[in-house]
Amino acid sequence: MESVIFTVFDILNVVLVLLLWIYTLRMYKKLPEKIPTHFDFEGKPDHFGSKKYAFFMPAIGLGIFILLTFLTQHPEGANYPVEITKANHQIQNFIMMLFVKWLLFLILLLFLNIQDYTIRYSFNADSKARVPILLVLPVIFLSLMVAFISAYIYK
Numbered sequence: 001m002e003s004v005i006f007t008v009f010d011i012l013n014v015v016l017v018l019l020l021w022i023y024t025l026r027m028y029k030k031l032p033e034k035i036p037t038h039f040d041f042e043g044k045p046d047h048f049g050s051k052k053y054a055f056f057m058p059a060i061g062l063g064i065f066i067l068l069t070f071l072t073q074h075p076e077g078a079n080y081p082v083e084i085t086k087a088n089h090q091i092q093n094f095i096m097m098l099f100v101k102w103l104l105f106l107i108l109l110l111f112l113n114i115q116d117y118t119i120r121y122s123f124n125a126d127s128k129a130r131v132p133i134l135l136v137l138p139v140i141f142l143s144l145m146v147a148f149i150s151a152y153i154y155k
Contacts, residue, residue: 002094006072009101016108017065020058020115027119028054035122039114043129045121054119061111068104072097081148082155092151099147106143110136 028051036045037053071078075093078100084092113131120127 002098006097006101009098009105010069013065013069013101013104013108016105016112017058017062020061020108020112023112023119024054024058024115031119031122036118039117039133041134043117043133051122054115057111057115057118061108064107065104068100072100081151088155092155095147095150099143102143103140106136106140 031051031054033051034048035051035054036047037049037056038045038047040046075096078096080092080096082088082092109131110133113129113136114133117127117129
């Protein structure tokens with residue numbers, strides 16, 4: 001069962017990385033020379049840069065994907081919140097791998113949302129983010145809390 005869950009997350013995460021790159025590559029030629037590169041908490045851009053910055057979010061997303069995929073393939077290198085013993089090794093690895101794959105999924109969704117907003121704002125200053133950025137942060141924080149609580153329950 002756990003291999004099915006991990007495979008589903010792996011497929012979803014690869015699809016999100018590909019979507020991020022494909023969307024950026026398709027829209028790049030249409031972008032104006034200056035695009036927003038940073039937004040404040042109200043969703044207004046406060047820095048602008050060359051349209052080459054459109055590749056920043058996909059590159060960072062790919063880098064995080066590679067880093068976290070490496071981490072899940074070498075779980076012994078992870079920093080666990082509880083001591084790992086022979087008795088809890090399997091469940092702690094499952095919790096860590098599930099959390100890392102879930103976290104990667106959330107990060108890639110966040111990056112895709114930010115990239116979409118950046119590109120749409122480049123064409124229309126009245127655009128709004130499809131999903132408010134501040135909605136994703138509590139979900140990431142709650143996920144972290146669930147992972148730590150689960151790790152301590154099954155220590």
